[in-house]
Amino acid sequence: MLGKIDALLSEKLSSVEWGEYKLEDLFDIVGTKSLDSNAITFVKSGINFVGRTFENNGIQGKIDLQNFAPNNPYTITATVIGNYKYVKYQKEPYYCSQNINKLTPKSTIAKWNEKIAYFFVTNIQKFVSLYDNQQGGYKLQDIKNHIVNVPIKDNKIDFDFMETLINEIENARISEIDSYLQITGLDNYELTEEEKNALREYENVFFKEYNVTEIFDIKNTKCILSRDIKENSGIDPYLCASSENNSVASYITYNENLKDPGNCIFIGGKTFVVSYQEKDFYSNDSHNLALYMKQYETKKYNQLYLSTCVEKSLSYKYCWGNSVSNSKIKKDLISLPTKNQKVDYENMELFISAISKLVIKDVVLYKNKKIELTKKLAEKNELKIAK
Numbered sequence: 365m366l367g368k369i370d371a372l373l374s375e376k377l378s379s380v381e382w383g384e385y386k387l388e389d390l391f392d393i394v395g396t397k398s399l400d401s402n403a404i405t406f407v408k409s410g411i412n413f414v415g416r417t418f419e420n421n422g423i424q425g426k427i428d429l430q431n432f433a434p435n436n437p438y439t440i441t442a443t444v445i446g447n448y449k450y451v452k453y454q455k456e457p458y459y460c461s462q463n464i465n466k467l468t469p470k471s472t473i474a475k476w477n478e479k480i481a482y483f484f485v486t487n488i489q490k491f492v493s494l495y496d497n498q499q500g501g502y503k504l505q506d507i508k509n510h511i512v513n514v515p516i517k518d519n520k521i522d523f524d525f526m527e528t529l530i531n532e533i534e535n536a537r538i539s540e541i542d543s544y545l546q547i548t549g550l551d552n553y554e555l556t557e558e559e560k561n562a563l564r565e566y567e568n569v570f571f572k573e574y575n576v577t578e579i580f581d582i583k584n585t586k587c588i589l590s591r592d593i594k595e596n597s598g599i600d601p602y603l604c605a606s607s608e609n610n611s612v613a614s615y616i617t618y619n620e621n622l623k624d625p626g627n628c629i630f631i632g633g634k635t636f637v638v639s640y641q642e643k644d645f646y647s648n649d650s651h652n653l654a655l656y657m658k659q660y661e662t663k664k665y666n667q668l669y670l671s672t673c674v675e676k677s678l679s680y681k682y683c684w685g686n687s688v689s690n691s692k693i694k695k696d697l698i699s700l701p702t703k704n705q706k707v708d709y710e711n712m713e714l715f716i717s718a719i720s721k722l723v724i725k726d727v728v729l730y731k732n733k734k735i736e737l738t739k740k741l742a743e744k745n746e747l748k749i750a751k
Contacts, residue, residue, distance in 0.1 A: 376529055383516040387488070388508035391467040395444075395504060396435055396460040399427075412458040416443040418608060422452040427459060434459050438476065440467040440485060442492055444501035448608065449492035453481040465507060475523035479530040487512045538734045545728060553725035559718035562711060569711065572702040577694050579670070579707070580629070580655040584690055585647035586622045593618060593646075601645040605632025605652060611639045618646055627662050629655040629671045633689065636682040638675040640667045653690060660709050665720075669712035673698050 387393060401415055406425035411434050415424040422441060434457040442451045444463040455478070460466075467488070469476050491510045495502050515522040545551040555563075576582065585603075590613070593602060598617030606613065611630060626643040633651030641654075642664060655674070657667065677698040682688040701708040 376532070380515040380522065380525055381517065382513045383521070384511050385472075385514055385521075386508065387467070387491075387510045387512060389470070390472050390484075390512075391440070391469055393465055393467050393504065393508050396441075396464050396466045397432060398460050398462040398464070399430070401461040412454070412456050413461070414441055414452070414454065414458045414464060415461040416446045416450070416463065418448070418450050421454070422450055423458070424461075430459060435466055436468065438481070439469075440481065440488065441465070442467065442488055442507065445499060446501070447499065448496050448606075449501065451485050451489040451492055453478065453485050463501065465504065472521070473523075474521070475527075477527070479527040480523055482530050483526040484512070534734070535738055538731055538738075541727070541731050542735065545724070545731070550720075550724050551728050553721045553728055555718055555721055558714050559721065562714035563718050566715065569701045569708070570703070571699045573697040573699050574707065575694075576655075576674075576696050576698055578658075579698070579700070580657060582690055582693060583624075583654045583656065584650050585624045585630075585652040585654050587650035588618060588622055588646050588648060590648055601641070601643060602648065603630060603641070603645050603652070604648045605635040605637050607635075607637045610641075611637060613648065616646060622646060624654055625656075627656075627667070629667060629674060631655065631674070631688060631693075634684060634687045636675075636679055636688055638671050638679075640664070640671045651687065651689070653688065653693065660707070663713060665713040665716040666709045668716050670700070673700055 399413070401413070401424065404413065404427050406413070407428055408426070410426035410428050411430075412423045413425055413427045414422045416422075417424060422443075435454070437454060437456050437458070440451060440453055441458075441460065442465045443449045444465060446463075467484075473480070488507075488510075491507065491512075492502065515525040517525070588602070590604075593614065593616050595614040595616065597615075599615055600617065600623065601612045602614045602616045602618075603611045604613040605611065611632060623644050623646055626641045626645055628641055630639050630641045630645070630647075631637070631653040633649060633653055647654075656662075657670070660666070678688070678693070678696055682692075701711050703711065
């Protein structure tokens with residue numbers, strides 16, 4: 365399906381005329397009035413607070429109305445500093461943390477909606493990503509002067525093309541998700557009685573501390589420098605110490621002898637990012653660690669649970685300035701669910717299985733809603749043509 369989407373994009377993008385515009389010709393671009401994220405209190409209901417994060421459209425939570433007005437909705441936010449920069453479309457009023465720019469469409473943009481906004485978000489993301497992996501960011505004038513290519517028709521920006529393109533990409537992705545869920549059986553989100561009970565009894569689970577070496581064999585990963593790989597050259601994960609994309613920086617082809625076995629918990633040695641790695645992988649740093657389970661059948665769900673336990677038990681003590689190591693972690697204790705004086709792996713599997721179904725339920729329902737809407741729109745268009 366991914367090949368079909370690429371083919372769709374290639375066909376669509378080659379069939380249109382393109383024009384160049386400076387971003388400042390299309391948007392009013394300003395730095396936002398900021399709040400210190402460490403000095404605010406989050407509340408259940410309030411105004412969105414947008415930070416320099418990828419998750420949840422950049423929204424870290426909600427805060428009370430401040431003594432100045434929030435930013436207007438239907439605008440684009442672009443983070444300025446940090447290892448990774450993110451561009452998001454905000455559909456509700458919002459406040460910002462430090463170093464976030466706001467882009468408000470000018471009258472040049474004669475049509476503005478979510479689909480068109482996402483067309484521009486993708487283009488602006490390409491610009492800010494040029495400054496990834498450096499704490500310093502771009503200057504305001506840099507983003508104002510950035511040139512974007514936009515479709516044009518009769519010497520005017522073709523907003524209808526943008527909208528149609530994003531719609532078609534979305535429909536193709538929904539079709540891809542539908543096929544994947546059916547093939548993998550993930551479209552079944554009904555909880556078993558055992559899974560329901562695991563959720564009900566979670567607050568009563570007894571946790572006990574275990575030495576890491578009681579649970580895992582600990583290995584340093586091999587090391588392949590990023591300068592020595594060709595990005596997107598294969599199907600094997602190339603891991604780095606990033607919290608994004610389950611630590612996968614790219615998929616590569618490389619010397620098989622330098623591959624580390626998967627089915628393990630991976631720890632970014634310098635950042636203490638913890639993830640479960642199902643497949644064999646390549647690593648970018650020998651400071652990274654791979655934890656392989658002892659004594660018990662290594663299943664995906666119990667390792668997902670264990671990876672969270674490792675992160676929650678030890679993240680307080682390890683950071684960039686005090687990185688984890690093979691020798692250090694062997695002295696550490698992690699807190700695990702326990703029953704009859706043994707690690708309760710069965711409960712782990714049931715709990716993660718239940719959580720997975722709850723999460724996938726939203727995806728399945730969203731997918732079904734989108735497919736139904738697409739069918740209705742198609743039927744409506746057929747009726748128009750018939751008339």
